[in-house]
Amino acid sequence: MLFDELLERKEIIICCGSGGVGKTTTAASIAIHAATRGQKVMVLTIDPAKRLANSLGLSELGNEERRVSPRKFAEAGIDPKGELYAMMLDTKRTFDELVAKHSLNDDMRDRILNNVLYKNISNAFAGSQEYMAMEKLFEIYSKGTCDLIVLDTPPTKHALDFLDAPRRMTAFLDGSVLKWFLKPYFSAGKAGIRMFQKSTAIILRTLEKVTGMSALKVASDFFISFEGMYDGFKERAEAVYELLRDSTTAFVLVTSPEDLTIEEAIYFHDKLVEYEMPFCGLIVNKVHTNLISDSEIASGIRPDNVEKLAQKIGAALGKTANEKKAMQAVAASLAKNLDNFRELAEIDMENISRLTERIDKETPVRIVPYFDTDVYDIEGLEWMNEYVFSSE
């Protein structure tokens, strides 16, 4: 399958991978391409660089969709047949909205929103950003107003965090075990602790010592308030999980070719397969590509004698003996530089092949070269698309 076909057949494209590999840029460029072709597209980003956010017309305010004005496309010389919308995820607000939605009444909602444990969870809890990215994706998808949603994912260190987030979070919110312990503990007061087995009592005392009494109280309050909401959350998380595995969804793995990053991409890929997620493509950014094409090498343009050639170049271009010598030195530096770049290209290809070896032959793999300028506006992103959507 080609990347072009992905745009036609899929309704959701999830760009995943480690931090610093150009996920956000890749998501934006895929969305721009789809909009240019005529689709109504939404790109949901997490933490875009300032200039990219500006290019997409995103202000500091999160969670609001903004249409990327056709003027921005016109500036890049593109007349889009479709429409592009962009949104920046606000984790806390998405979580608050989810709580409001599932609360049985205002009192319940406020009790949770004001709970310290909830505030911590919704702000900084490991996995909450991933969970909310999925939640927002589900919300936008359910509205059904877009042909295609492109999701940029949080820079998760571990693939598992990301794929498990909805489930892990709901398992945590369930807290039935914790409730079972805490309810009698608080209803019976401190004396109630005697009702437990010795080991449980030790557990509780240790936790108290470490966290302070108030943490237990806060947790207990939280889980008691949350009780009525849990089913709604759980159902929703199950639906999100099903959506991720649905055939209308495509996971596109984004990576760069450095050794350690490739190791992480391999791990990520294996997890996607293990979780039966629809892995549909690989994009490798920032690749040093070979400057001399295979066909040129085949026709005898071999770079192994560049140093000798450098001598010839200097001799041919210099007008005096001194100049010839100086130019030979410059040409030798150029030759060394060419050699360095060739080595980089070789290393990158070696690293990439460690990953591609594990990938099914049908899956499209695209190599995007290292750009020697920053890519942040629509013109630059379209330029990147030449590599992603080329038919080769």
Next chain:
Amino acid sequence: MKKKHEALDIFERRLLIISGKGGVGKSTVCAALALAAARAGKQVLLIEMDERERISRLFGVPEVGYEGASVHRNIHLRNLQPMQVMDEFVAQQVSVKRIARQMVESQIYRYFVAAAPGLKEFVTLGKVMMLEAQKERNGKAKHDLIILDAPATGHGVAFLRVPFAAAETVKMGWIRKQADKIIDLITDPARTLLNIVTLPEEMPVNETVEMCQSVRELLGIPIGYIIINSVFPRVLGKRETALFNTMKERVEGNGLKKLTRTERRIAEIAFDCFETAQRRRELTEFYVSKLKRTLDYDFIQIPFIFSKSFDINLLEQVSTHMTEALEKEPRRHNAVR
């Protein structure tokens, strides 16, 4: 000699925290810094805290795990996974082994660790503090220097903020005492320096600037060096570049007509390739100067390495660069800013 000693003053600290976003080469910098310190005669304890070990791979040794292993002369590497630190902590608190095991395996415990945000990180920092205080029988510190590869969390300083948050919320008791002790250690410029690794690229530069601001304004942890990784080298000097331009003009004026077609094509590629390198260097310079303009700290630049995936030889190379940079640019700043 005196100057050299001064230059390497960061190795006279007890704890070097290395921070930075994912993908900037933080682990490589940690490993190279450890080598440099070991070369300067220090017994180094190198700590990472990761589900998937990275540093052992750089040294070309099998995973070292929680207790760690010696990975090089004078370098002991440990992987302190927070959950394992937590379990060890429980085992120390609960003296009956059977109960400790029951507790660690119980669901309520897992919930609790998950529910108390920052608890794992807190206990891990506590462990680092304990390792810092370890003494040999003769009273000498067990480790001359601890290098900590701080976890790359979404927000750069989230990990380091934990003890401050704990001290704010808990007014008394064990947690508070522990938090105060950790804060004492990490805000003491005589003992601790925070070093931030970054790349000369847009996002990493912006994030580094933001990180320095929050460290200075919110935490008061002394900053040592800003380490700029992968600084693309300049291929030609000024005079050589002028000469290159003349050469290019002459090539365009058919100056290479005596060469074969193949030779001309390779020359063309070499000329293009230089211009690519030049643009990349300019971009690098732009971001390096942006960092230097915005941040009034000391910098170490690590050159971009044109070579195979990392092994110990390359690590040695990077660490030699680092030593040279440390000797050439001794820290101007010794006080907290």
